[in-house]
Amino acid sequence: MEKLIITAAITGAATVPSLTPYLPITPKEIADSAIDAAKTGAAIAHIHARRPEDGFPSSDPALFEEIVHRIRERSNVIICITTGGSTLMTIEERTAVIPMLVPEMCSFNLGSINFALHTALPGIQTFKYSWEKEYLEKSKDFIFKNTFKDFEYLCGIIQKTHTRPELEIYDVGHLYNLDHIVSKGFLSPPFHLQFVMGVLGGIRGNPEDLTFLLTKANVLFGKNNFTWSVIGVGASEINLSTMAIHMGGHVRVGLEDNIYLKKGVLAKSNAELVQKIVDLAGMLNRDIASSEEARQILCIT
Numbered sequence: 171m172e173k174l175i176i177t178a179a180i181t182g183a184a185t186v187p188s189l190t191p192y193l194p195i196t197p198k199e200i201a202d203s204a205i206d207a208a209k210t211g212a213a214i215a216h217i218h219a220r221r222p223e224d225g226f227p228s229s230d231p232a233l234f235e236e237i238v239h240r241i242r243e244r245s246n247v248i249i250c251i252t253t254g255g256s257t258l259m260t261i262e263e264r265t266a267v268i269p270m271l272v273p274e275m276c277s278f279n280l281g282s283i284n285f286a287l288h289t290a291l292p293g294i295q296t297f298k299y300s301w302e303k304e305y306l307e308k309s310k311d312f313i314f315k316n317t318f319k320d321f322e323y324l325c326g327i328i329q330k331t332h333t334r335p336e337l338e339i340y341d342v343g344h345l346y347n348l349d350h351i352v353s354k355g356f357l358s359p360p361f362h363l364q365f366v367m368g369v370l371g372g373i374r375g376n377p378e379d380l381t382f383l384l385t386k387a388n389v390l391f392g393k394n395n396f397t398w399s400v401i402g403v404g405a406s407e408i409n410l411s412t413m414a415i416h417m418g419g420h421v422r423v424g425l426e427d428n429i430y431l432k433k434g435v436l437a438k439s440n441a442e443l444v445q446k447i448v449d450l451a452g453m454l455n456r457d458i459a460s461s462e463e464a465r466q467i468l469c470i471t
């Protein structure tokens with residue numbers, strides 16, 4: 171079986187700082203955390219930026235530039251920059267950094283969905299920053315917008331920069347959206363599919379949902395035309411990761427997607443979450459891909 175590619179999603183935009191004191195916020199913290207995750211076994215670091223003073227999700231290219239520069243100085247990890255940003259940003263804000271920094275990979279969200287975060291509210295007693303409560307509350311009425319026009323806009327950037335997309339699929343319709351984009355000649359195989367499961371608004375993180383997505387992807391694209399990875403958002407992380415390791419898929423973990431090491435125990439770092447996957451892969455006899463090996467598997471030239 172192909173070696174296992176672990177992606178570490180370092181900070182994201184869905185996790186608010188009050189949920190965990192271990193969330194990297196400043197460019198230095200984000201870069202250091204990505205480097206530690208890579209030393210532990212992550213081949214890819216998925217990167218968002220936050221305003222250093224209060225952790226608010228940011229699209230400021232200067233912050234991304236500092237993060238990328240700091241990582242590049244000390245690590246060969248594949249950098250995958252978000253184009254999802256946060257639900258409050260426009261597609262132009264979300265993607266501006268790609269032509270500027272030309273990362274090896276960027277995320278590509280394949281459909282508009284509800285991306286509800288308000289269920290985190292009851293778990294927070296005191297808010298560290300004033301923006302967090304409203305941010306979570308408002309998510310109840312926000313659409314994470316990724317239209318066909320947005321796809322074409324992002325495909326234009328990807329074609330110019332030769333950035334490899336991490337194709338984020340939150341529901342089965344997103345596979346059909348990809349099929350449509352492909353039929354119009356905007357993207358071509360091989361694809362790297364990232365099944366994002368467990369977001370409130372998307373498909374849940376049940377075993378049969380993963381096999382369903384995979385079956386559909388096989389039918390639409392043919393099993394030799396894509397690699398796949400899974401994100402189990404929240405509690406489904408470890409179960410879906412186990413399935414993916416066993417079934418020949420790849421895995422994304424990190425504080426962007428899940429803040430717990432196990433029930434009731436916060437992960438103290440992204441590296442801890444990566445280590446858990448390394449241990450699991452060891453038990454399931456799956457070797458871990460280095461960044462260089464991941465480049466070959468994902469056809470990053």
Ligand code: KMH
Pocket residue numbers: 182183184252253254255277278279338366369403426427
């Ligand atoms: N936070 C993940 C559930 C992106 O950055 O493009 C989705 C994500 C979006 O990674």
Ligand code: ZN
Pocket residue numbers: 179182183216218252254255277426
């Ligand atoms: Zn992200």
